[in-house]
Each structure stands twice: as C-alpha cells, then as structure tokens.
Amino acid sequence: MEFWKAILGLARNKFIGVPVAVLAAALALAGYLALPERYVASASMVLVTPSGGGSIDRTKPVAQTNPLLQFSDDLRTTASILILAMNSPDVFKSVGVTEDGSTDLTIDDGRSNPTLLGVGTTGPFIYVQVESGTPAGATKVLAATQERLRQELDDRQNELKAHPITFVQLDDVVRLGPEADASTKLQGAVGGALFGLVAGFGVAYAFVRGRLRLPARLRPAPEDPPAETPKTTETPETPHENHENGVPQKVGSPNGRAPDREAGPVEDGTGSKDGDAVDVVSGADGRDPD
Template identity: 45%
Template sequence: MGFWRTVLGLARKKFVGPPVLVAAIVLALAAFFLVPSRYVSTASLVLTVPASGGTLETEPRQRPGLTNPLLQFNDALRTTAGILILATNTPEVAAEIGVTEDGPTSLVINDGRTNPDLLGISTNGPFVYIEVESTSPQAVRETMRRAQLRVKQELAKRQVALSAPISTHIGVLDVMPPSIPKQLIQDRLVAGVAGGLLGVVGGLAVAYLVVRLRRARVETPAEAGAPPEAGGGDGVREAEAGNGVSEAGNGTRPAASPVFPMTVAELDAVQDEGDGSVRAVDDTGPIEVVVPREDQLDSAT
C-alpha cells in the first residue's frame, strides 16, 4: 500500500504528472506511426464440374444431357479441394509465389475455416480460401494474382497427370474475387498502447527512484566523519578532571593526582605546570619556637 500511495502522490505533483503524461503521449504516437502499415486481401474459389458431367461416353448412342454445375457438388470435389490446399501449402510453392519465411508477406490457403463468413459453410462445399497480407497494396495484389494462378495450374496439372478427359476437367469459379487491399490498424494500435504504457510506467519509475534517492541522502549524514557536538568532549574532560583522573599524554601513564596537604614548594610546582594564573605566596612569616621551661608544671602534675 505504501508503494502505491507514493506512486499516486507522485502522479498528482505538477513536476511529475504532466511530464509523464506528455512522455506517454509522445511514445504512443511515435509507436503508432513508426510501425509499418499492413494490408490484407482475400479471395474465395470453388471447384465445379462441367455441364456435361464427369463422364465421357466413348460410343454415345444419343447426345448426353447437360447438367447445371452448381447442382453437382459432392464429396469428390471436396476431396479435390483438399488436395489442392495441401499441394499449395508447401514452402516450395510459397517461394514460387514470392512469399519467404522471414519476409513481410504472408499467405494463407485453406478451406475457409479462418474466414468467419465461410466458417459455417466451408464443410459443405469445395472451397479454396486465399488470404494475403503484406506491407504495401501492390505487393498484396501481385501475391494474390500469383496464388490464384498457382491453384488453377495445380488443378490442371493433376488432371492432366491422371489423363482425365478434357471435357470432364474440373473448373475453378471465383466466388469472392480478390478484395481491395484493406489497411490493418490492429498492430499499430497495439504498438501505440504499449508505447503509452511504457511512458507512464517508465516515468513514474524514474520519479519514484529519484524520490527514494533523495530520502536516502537526507537520512544519511552529510559527512561520514563528522566532528562531535560542541561541548561534548569538554564536558567529559571536565568530569574526568573533577574525578581526579588526568589524560594520558603520548602513550604514558596518567600523572598521579596531588596529595593534600601540600607544602609551599609542591604548590608552586603544581601551579607552574598549569596556566600560571594563580601563585601561592608564603606570608606566614617566621615561626616562633616555644621551649618549655623547667619550672613549668606539666599538665599531668
């Protein structure tokens, strides 16, 4: 909770929120316009049988009847469509059409299962669905033309290889002609959203890091070897002096404290070692010596 509160607090600040918002907008627009545009075109083909049917009479006694090709859809056509889809989905065929593995153009050939419009009816008809996506409308049109031509050539080659009578050859009908290349904006929108989120997250992360560093600097002393507080050392030394303990000098033992009472000479020596502000003066004068007399009575008598 503390982290999110800090982040929200930073976002509300004038020197953090507006710059982060501007950076997010700039990154989103840059990502949107820098991502190359992509275009897509689709086409749907269906296989049909000839009007005379799929059988050639060798010795017809009478002229065979004609049949509507749209009424001749069966499992055989769906099987043929599946063969064409498998044959044209190889890397070799894709390279002939102009689609490489790492190139900007992509090609999809199936029975329509990737097209929502054909999803419900793709299992009931021999459809061949083609979808081309590339970075330019010209590339989409050219690749679509080559893909359609390749499907028709593959169908004709296999029928010739099987020695099928020409009058019974299966035809290809354009159910949905190639559509006009349509620009896709999904990738650009995703890139723009990602750029905006990156700007917001990155800006708030930098602001949060700066705040944390500033707090760490405030909590840490300005100098690692800061001198002690004024008066602290003097008070300790005064207390030690009051207790009669003197500091050791140059690694020697501390000097012994003076013992009272002292003589005048000792007092002079002690004062000489100090600051010399106080001097002892011997003003007692001569000391009178009292000699007891012989006739003086002793206190015991």
C-alpha cells in the same frame, strides 16, 4: 493493493503524472509512425464440378446438370489437397513470397476469415490473403497465387488421367482489391503508450521506494529551525579594591565599606568606638599634649 494505491498517488501528482502522460503520448505517436502501412488483398474461391458430371458414358447421352448442385465431400477433399500442396516454401517463392520479405501469404479453407468461418465447413472453399507493404505488391502476389492454384488443380487431374470433360474447376466467389490496414500501426501506437506508462510509473515508483529505504546517514538532513538568541543574565560586578585617600575601599559600597560588613560601631583596641568624635591621639582641642 498498496502497490496500486501508490501508483494512483503517483498519477495524481502533477510533477509525475503529467510527464508520464506526455511520455506515453510521444511513444504512441512514435510507434504509429515507425511501423509501415500494410495493404491487404484477398480472394475466396470454390471448387465446382463440370456441368456434365464427374463421369462419362459414351453409350448414353451426356446429361446436363447444374454445377452448383453438385457440391459434395469429394470436392472438400480436393480443396484440402490443394491447400496442403500450396502451403510449401517452394510454392511461396514461385509466387513472390520469401521468408525475409515484407509480404505475407495465407492459404486455407476460410478459417482465418471471420466471414467464411461459418460457411467454410459446408463448402469446398479456398481462401487466399496477401498482406504487403505496397498495393501493387499485394495485387501481384494474389494474382500469381490464384494462377498457381488453377495450375496445380489441372496438373493433378492430368496426373490422374481424368478426362478433360470431367475436370473440376476453381472459380472466384469474391475478390477484394488492396486496402490499407491500420491495425498494425494501431498496435504500434498502443504498445508505445503502454510501454511509456509502465516505464514512467515504474521508474517513479522505484525512485520513491528507494528514497524511503535509504539509510539514515544517506538521507538528506532536514532543515534546522533558526537558533534562538540566548538570553544574557546580569552578573554582579566583581568587587575590587579602590584606594582613595589612602583608605582601601570596595567598589559598589556607598559608604566606602565592604558590602558584607555590617553597619554599626566597632570597637578597636583602645576602647573607642568607630565614629567617636574624640581622637585617641590628639587632645580634645586637637592640640598635641606636652
């Protein structure tokens, strides 16, 4: 079930369904044009007894009977004998039909003709059909076959030493001239279309299934989304010493002190505090002592 769902999905895809349909149409046209046109000619014949009957008695006058009222199983047996005798390679060659030729010959009791299929079992019919590539060829082979049938019937009756008055005759019931038969070309078109559909969808299905079964390392890599620009973080400025007026200072300190030093007076070794107005070296008035 899933297979047909996949085929239906491929058919709905315009990038697959349309090319496959075009391919099928092209192959159908090619098949129709590639096969030659055929012509069919046929004839239906029936065996009849002579009007004087099948026997002769010189002591009695000949009774005239209607040949159409004298059909019997004997005539059907004679028709079967003729059909078997005609269906041989030698007879086919004599009427112009060879094994490798383009002409086909059919001789039977009407079973191959749908029209005679129902009545073939009730009468001594012989059906002849010729299929050839040209109308003239079909007509020629049909005429030669009918002539050979009559000759075969007379030869067998002569071999059996039947009296000529009692000879069975072979008459035409209907004869159809060569007509164009488009069934062969239509079969080529249908075959080309089916081949195009099967081949097209088969290749598409195999390609899709093949991509699904590819190993991960052979599958095409998906496109990566655009990378985001990393946010920059402000880093504190690295403190470094700056010697200004001979006093070490650290950059970033507003009062020239290290950022980690606490504000406030700091005592030194003389007992004075940082920030006192009195200088421990000079006097109160700023002059050196004597």
